[in-house]
Amino acid sequence: MSAVEKGWKDVPIGGLILExxxxxxxxxxxxxxxxxxxxxxxxxxxxxxWIYCPDASILIKDGEMSGIDYKHCKGCGICAHExxxxxxxxxxxxxxxxxxxxxx
Amino acid sequence: xxxxxxxxxxxxxxxxEAMRQINPDVVAAYPITPQTEIVQFFADFxxxxxxxxxxxxxxxEHSAMSATVGASxxxxxxxxxxxxxxxxxxxxxxxxxxxxxLPIVAPVVNRALSxxxxxxxxxxxxxxxxxxxxxxxxxxxxxxxxDNLIQAxxxxxxxxxxxxxxxxxxxxxxxxxxxxxKLLNDDVVKKFVGEYEPEHYLLDVENxxxxxxxDFSDWYFEHRRQLADAHTKVKxxxxxxxxxxxxxSGREYNLFDAYRLDDAEVAIVVINxxxxxxxxxxxxxxxxGLKVGLLKIRLFRPFPHKEIAEALSGKKxxxxxxxxxxxxxxxxxxxxxxRAAMYDSPGPRVKMVNYIYGLGGRDINMEQIAGVYDDLMxxxxxxxxxxxxxxxxxxx
Numbered sequence: 358m359s360a361v362e363k364g365w366k367d368v369p370i371g372g373l374i375l376e377x378x379x380x381x382x383x384x385x386x387x388x389x390x391x392x393x394x395x396x397x398x399x400x401x402x403x404x405x406x407w408i409y410c411p412d413a414s415i416l417i418k419d420g421e422m423s424g425i426d427y428k429h430c431k432g433c434g435i436c437a438h439e440x441x442x443x444x445x446x447x448x449x450x451x452x453x454x455x456x457x458x459x460x461x
Numbered sequence: 462x463x464x465x466x467x468x469x470x471x472x473x474x475x476x477x478e479a480m481r482q483i484n485p486d487v488v489a490a491y492p493i494t495p496q497t498e499i500v501q502f503f504a505d506f507x508x509x510x511x512x513x514x515x516x517x518x519x520x521x522e523h524s525a526m527s528a529t530v531g532a533s534x535x536x537x538x539x540x541x542x543x544x545x546x547x548x549x550x551x552x553x554x555x556x557x558x559x560x561x562x563l564p565i566v567a568p569v570v571n572r573a574l575s576x577x578x579x580x581x582x583x584x585x586x587x588x589x590x591x592x593x594x595x596x597x598x599x600x601x602x603x604x605x606x607x608d609n610l611i612q613a614x615x616x617x618x619x620x621x622x623x624x625x626x627x628x629x630x631x632x633x634x635x636x637x638x639x640x641x642x643k644l645l646n647d648d649v650v651k652k653f654v655g656e657y658e659p660e661h662y663l664l665d666v667e668n669x670x671x672x673x674x675x676d677f678s679d680w681y682f683e684h685r686r687q688l689a690d691a692h693t694k695v696k697x698x699x700x701x702x703x704x705x706x707x708x709x710s711g712r713e714y715n716l717f718d719a720y721r722l723d724d725a726e727v728a729i730v731v732i733n734x735x736x737x738x739x740x741x742x743x744x745x746x747x748x749x750g751l752k753v754g755l756l757k758i759r760l761f762r763p764f765p766h767k768e769i770a771e772a773l774s775g776k777k778x779x780x781x782x783x784x785x786x787x788x789x790x791x792x793x794x795x796x797x798x799x800r801a802a803m804y805d806s807p808g809p810r811v812k813m814v815n816y817i818y819g820l821g822g823r824d825i826n827m828e829q830i831a832g833v834y835d836d837l838m839x840x841x842x843x844x845x846x847x848x849x850x851x852x853x854x855x856x857x
Contacts, residue, residue, distance in 0.1 A: 364692070365683035370623065370683050371562035373661055374671035 381429075383393035385412065389432030393425055395455040406436035406445060465643045465710065472600075472635035472765055475607040475642050476542070476628075477502035481512055482650035483614055484535035488656075491515035493547040494580045495632040496570040500542060506594075509602025524549035526554035533563035534672045536662025538614070540565065544632060545572035545586045551643035552590070558625040559594025559688065561672060564657075565625040568610055569734065570782075572632040573821045575604035581645045581822020583633040588785040590796045594688055595696055596626040597733045597762040601718075604642040606630040608712055609759075611645070615652045615702045621694040631734040633822065650710050669840065692763040716765040718757040719772055721747060727837035728773060730799055731782040732758045735818070735825050739782075742830040753834050758795065766802035773799075774806040777841035781832050783854075784819045792850045793817050812840050818853040829853055 369375055399461045402422055407415040414430040424458040425436075469479070480488070488507075490500045507516040515532075517712045525541045531538035543551060546617050548569055558565050564754050569587050570835055573579040587597060598613060609628045617626040630636060645653075645687045660831040661670050676684060696716060703714035722728055731739055735753055736757040745751045756772055783793020791797055792815035816833055833853070840846055 365686040368680065368683060368688050369661070370684070370688075370691075371560065371672075372674055372676045373561075374674050375661065375668070377669050380670075413755070 372408040375419065384428045385431050386426075386428045387435050389427075389430060389450050391432045391434065391447040392427065393430065393432070393434065393445045394448050395422070395425055396446070397422075397443050401442060403405065405439050405441060409435050409439045463750060465645050465649075467641065467643050469639055470603055470604055470644075471498070471632045471637050471639055472500035472603040472606050472640050473570070473637065473657045474502060475644070476610055476630070477506070477651070478644055479607045479610040480540060480542075480568075481506045482645070482647050483538075483611065483654050484512045484651070485514055485540045487517065487532035487539040488517045488541065489519050489531065489539070490524050490541045490543070490566070491519055491525045491547060493522070493544045493572075494581075495545040495636045496542050496547065496568070497671065499568060499570070499634070499744075503542075506754075508792045508800040522550040523554060526551040526558065529565050529567075530554055530558050530561065530563060531652045533565050534663050536657075536664045538618075538657040539550070539563075539663075540567060542568045542570075544570040545574055545580075548586045548590060549574060550692070552593075555593040555595060555625070557589055557673075559767045560684070562623040562688075562691070562767050563625055564623050566610065566617050567627045567804065568606065568626070568804065569627045569629045570632045570636045571629050577821075579821040580632070582634050582734075582784070583820045583822065584629075585631050585786070585820075587627065589788075590627070591762055591794060594624065594692075596622075596624050596692075597760070598626065598699075598760055599761055600630045600635070600813060601734055601736045601757065602635055603630070603638075603640045604712075605643060605759075607644065608706065608714065609652055610655060612706050612714070614640045615705075616695065618657055618717040619694075619698045619702075620660070620699050622691055624688075624691055624695065624750050629733065634734045643710070643712075645710060651657065653706070653709055662767050695763050696765055714759065716760045716768055717772070718755075719760060720755040720757065722754035722756055722772060723750070724752060726752040727778045727780075727834065727841050728754040728756055728776050729780050729782060729830070729833060729837075730756045730758065730769075730773070730795065732761065732784065732795060735782060735830075738825060738827060739830050740848065742827050743832065745827075746831065746834055751834070751838070761795075764798055764802070766798070770806040771797070773803065773811060776811050777823075778812040778814070778837040779803075780814050780816055780837050782825075782833070783815060783817050786817050786820070789838075790850075796850075802841070812844065812846055814840065814846055815850045816853040818848065824855050825854060 414426040782794040796815035
């Protein structure tokens, strides 16, 4: 977690979050046990994974899928389940972020 | 000093009057004996246009506290009121109110918890909520309940504190008993409580915030540590608010009430209405030349342990009267706290005993309290405690 160097005196009381969009800073990728591995060659860019992903972790560039955001992907596997061409496979995560796909 | 009027009034009426004068933005409440009248009187004030309050009629106390939490998070001065099973049903939301640091104020009319079902007074309801993170202020009579509720608004909303606060009084004995009280004028109370101006609130659309976000092992501990820190600030704020309240009322409040305690050799520690009975016993025994005194708790959470230990240090024997049992086999909740507080008190160890009394509304009378002082004087003389915990007034 990025901000653990701060102490209890440094954060807003009551667990309040005082800025919008801060979920982006909360990296949930380390909750994952299995990670989706994307086969770019088989992908037709139908965007079904993008629609279903509950964590907005399917990355898009110029209207096409460009990879997976492993900093936020929790490894739920919905993308792999929904993909009509079976081009996303869930594999045991070895902890090395970004080794598969073109994500961050 | 401002003019105030003296009235014959029940505890519930006095508390409802205080709520009318506080004129909160939102009240969400559900009726339960013996608190019902507070909500009933307040509903009349709403219907008659005497308050500006949005009154939310809910289907349970869980919803009452939830709606109050929502209103408070939105930026409203929000109140509710309950008793016994109602407080029990609020339980999980009590912790949410304190954890979110919402300065909700709630009168609680003390009543026994089921089972067996019982509508009369004991303190098992609020004692059970003692670790919920709420400030707890106890009241001996209608006057104190009225005064404490008005002060509670200022204590809860103080920027150093921001904690929900419950103000208690004894069910039926005080809530329905007609007593003598001086009420302040409306404008005086209005000025005293002032406007609630939260720093962060949900209806502040220019500055959007998130309330109640997920808080895992990375930050939960820090937020609980903040909660403990806030409780360390309460004592000074209670005293400061009491000082200001004296200026408008002439009535003096402290963390606790020390009655003929300074030169006392033995003392009783007690909460709420039984303190009134016990003070009369103290006066009678003092007339006989016996050095007896009393300490009545006002602020129970946070517990002003240092001040209490100082006040009781040097006594030969102390009896703590609990109107609730902890079932720990170490006595009632007040006794356990008192013994912990006295562990570090200066001087020789003070002999302490516990009397659990009045469960389910069982009366406690002057003879019984005089009997406790007899026991204390015997302990003071012999230095021997034969029975640390006594159930006072139960049929053997």
